[in-house]
Amino acid sequence: MFEKLDQIFVTLKHLVLGYVPEALQPLVSAVLSVTLILSVFPGIFAIVTIFERKGIGRIQNRYGPNRVGIPFTNIRLCGFGQFIPDGIKSLTKEDIVPRAADRVVHFLAPIVMLIPVLLAYAVLPFGRNMTVADFDAGLLFFFAVGGAVEISVFMAGWSSRNKYSLLGAMRAIAQMVSYEIPLILSAVTVVMIVGSLKLVDIVAAQNHYTFGIAHWYVFTPWGFVGCILFFIASLAESNRSPFDLPEAESEIIAGYFTEYSGFKFALFFLGEYLGMFAIIGLGITLFLGGWTSPVSFLTWIPSYVWFVTKMIAIVFVFIWIRATLPRLRMDQLMNLAWKLMLPLALINIVVAGIWHFMGPDWQRWLVCAAIIFGAYLVLGRGLMRHQKLGKRTYRYAE
Amino acid sequence: MLGEQIIKGMAVTARNFFGSYVSKERLTTVQYPEERLVPKENTRQFPFLVYDGDDAEKGLRCVACQICEKECPPQCIYIVKSKDKKPDYKGQPQLYPLTFDIDISVCMSCSICVEVCPFESIKMDTEFELSTDDRFAGLLLHKQDLAKPNSHYHQVHAQDAKDSDAVIAGEKAKAEAKARAAAEKARAEAEAKAKAAAAAAAPAPAAPPPPAA
Numbered sequence: 001m002f003e004k005l006d007q008i009f010v011t012l013k014h015l016v017l018g019y020v021p022e023a024l025q026p027l028v029s030a031v032l033s034v035t036l037i038l039s040v041f042p043g044i045f046a047i048v049t050i051f052e053r054k055g056i057g058r059i060q061n062r063y064g065p066n067r068v069g070i071p072f073t074n075i076r077l078c079g080f081g082q083f084i085p086d087g088i089k090s091l092t093k094e095d096i097v098p099r100a101a102d103r104v105v106h107f108l109a110p111i112v113m114l115i116p117v118l119l120a121y122a123v124l125p126f127g128r129n130m131t132v133a134d135f136d137a138g139l140l141f142f143f144a145v146g147g148a149v150e151i152s153v154f155m156a157g158w159s160s161r162n163k164y165s166l167l168g169a170m171r172a173i174a175q176m177v178s179y180e181i182p183l184i185l186s187a188v189t190v191v192m193i194v195g196s197l198k199l200v201d202i203v204a205a206q207n208h209y210t211f212g213i214a215h216w217y218v219f220t221p222w223g224f225v226g227c228i229l230f231f232i233a234s235l236a237e238s239n240r241s242p243f244d245l246p247e248a249e250s251e252i253i254a255g256y257f258t259e260y261s262g263f264k265f266a267l268f269f270l271g272e273y274l275g276m277f278a279i280i281g282l283g284i285t286l287f288l289g290g291w292t293s294p295v296s297f298l299t300w301i302p303s304y305v306w307f308v309t310k311m312i313a314i315v316f317v318f319i320w321i322r323a324t325l326p327r328l329r330m331d332q333l334m335n336l337a338w339k340l341m342l343p344l345a346l347i348n349i350v351v352a353g354i355w356h357f358m359g360p361d362w363q364r365w366l367v368c369a370a371i372i373f374g375a376y377l378v379l380g381r382g383l384m385r386h387q388k389l390g391k392r393t394y395r396y397a398e
Numbered sequence: 399m400l401g402e403q404i405i406k407g408m409a410v411t412a413r414n415f416f417g418s419y420v421s422k423e424r425l426t427t428v429q430y431p432e433e434r435l436v437p438k439e440n441t442r443q444f445p446f447l448v449y450d451g452d453d454a455e456k457g458l459r460c461v462a463c464q465i466c467e468k469e470c471p472p473q474c475i476y477i478v479k480s481k482d483k484k485p486d487y488k489g490q491p492q493l494y495p496l497t498f499d500i501d502i503s504v505c506m507s508c509s510i511c512v513e514v515c516p517f518e519s520i521k522m523d524t525e526f527e528l529s530t531d532d533r534f535a536g537l538l539l540h541k542q543d544l545a546k547p548n549s550h551y552h553q554v555h556a557q558d559a560k561d562s563d564a565v566i567a568g569e570k571a572k573a574e575a576k577a578r579a580a581a582e583k584a585r586a587e588a589e590a591k592a593k594a595a596a597a598a599a600a601p602a603p604a605a606p607p608p609p610a611a
């Protein structure tokens with residue numbers, strides 16, 4: 001019965017495809033899968049915006065939104081109906097294009113933002129047998145389309161003809177280019193160990209258990225470091241706090257989408273969150289076992305439930321980080337990427353090699369952990385060397 | 399070590415997150431329309447007119463002296479005096495306002511009108527939910543909107559209302575004492591006059607006239 005529940009979407013799809021002539025089957029199959037993704041992930045986006053506002057509110061000892069529920073009733077749903085009026089509002093707002101803007105590029109930028117983000121979902125395994133396009137080079141495809149987001153950011157910033165937009169776009173490019181390197185290098189370790197770029201294979205390699213605990217890569221020294229590096233880099237890639245310099249409200253209004261209004265603004269917002277979900281989904285697939293269960297006695301829970309649960313959990317951690325850390329300065333941002341994360345990711349690749357060639361002995365745990373911990377200590381010292389924390393002194397004001 | 403302080407900071411935010419669900423005292427915000435904070439003693443919004451007793455027309459303390467109208471810095475008070483007089487709390491015949499309008503879209507809540515009023519009749523109210531869809535007529539308060547009983551004043555500003563009552567009681571006592579003294583004097587005079595008259599007309603059997611007051 002649980003088997004059936006696990007495969008319910010796959011079975012349903014095959015059922016529908018049975019009624020379609022054979023020539024149309026690939027097309028209908030693709031449309032069905034895309035429809036599911038297009039309905040589920042924006043839905044999660046809508047809920048997550050409320051979770052984010054409520055979570056940050058609670059962390060700051062406020063209530064957060066708790067009014068809007070089902071319209072025309074007194075049911076409030078703890079404010080989880082808020083996204084409906086928000087969506088209606090952004091749909092009905094005036095769409096303003098600056099007179100000096102490059103109208104075509106300005107119009108295209110949010111679309112160019114959204115399409116690669118949605119394409120990235122094609123290769124993610126959401127559950128057992130639930131991958132839209134099971135590429136052999138799925139990981140490569142993911143990073144390739146992810147790189148296209150930078151173009152849309154610069155299109156938006158450049159076409160707006162606004163100094164804040166351009167500043168935001170330039171910051172975004174600098175940040176995304178810098179953080180893409182540790183992002184990809186930390187993912188490379190998994191490819192080295194699994195020996196495949198196919199995401200389904202990567203999940204399958206993590207899907208066995210010792211003493212009831214899954215073989216997720218986050219439970220190995222190199223995987224742990226890789227996972228943390230990956231998620232820090234993905235925070236930066238999705239422009240989330242503390243790496244939200246491209247849209248730093250206090251400095252440059254809204255960064256590259258300052259000149260966008262109405263639904264185009266909402267599209268940027270949507271694109272950003274969908275990008276975040278996609279990159280979290282990849283992180284889960286690489287290090288947190290994808291759709292597999294962490295312990296063997298919970299394997300009866302459907303695989304897609306595990307995937308979404310893990311994704312929401314990581315999103316919560318991201319919200320928690322957002323509520324904790326202040327925004328980095330540009331030089332701090334670059335120092336973190338180039339002086340800490342890049343060397344650590346490179347060392348991590350070596351460690352993954354050592355792990356692979358030392359065989360399944362217990363010594364490899366010790367050696368790998370020691371190398372990583374030593375490297376982290378040394379690099380951390382280097383990063384903190386010029387830090388002088390203490391009481392602030394003023395030169396003129398007293 | 400690098401990152402230690404980040405962990406500490408995360409612990410602080412996590413404590414706040416869970417703490418806000420556990421203890422209500424952490425939450426500083428108030429769910430406004432359902433819950434509201436008790437206003438501070440010195441809260442003031444816009445002026446109102448105090449009346450004694452139950453009848454707003456009869457008990458209105460205002461005597462239309464127009465001092466507040468003249469002193470009002472933004473000139474938001476408009477008063478029309480009455481032609482006739484009615485007795486005030488001391489029993490003295492006084493004018494009263496036929497029209498007393500305050501435009502609260504102009505009023506700046508300075509409470510100078512309260513300070514200058516010699517009759518304890520205009521005071522500051524704490525009512526702040528005055529939004530209206532008619533920004534001209536809806537924000538022009540007339541006499542019947544402004545007149546509120548003394549009990550309302552006691553409710554919004556208890557201490558000030560007590561002081562104000564004491565002032566009025568003092569005035570009243572002074573007036574009564576004066577009246578009594580005057581009556582006493584009049585009676586004494588009358589008695590003296592009567593005595594003199596009796597002495598003058600001793601054989602007359604007629605009784606002395608009753609005292610005047």
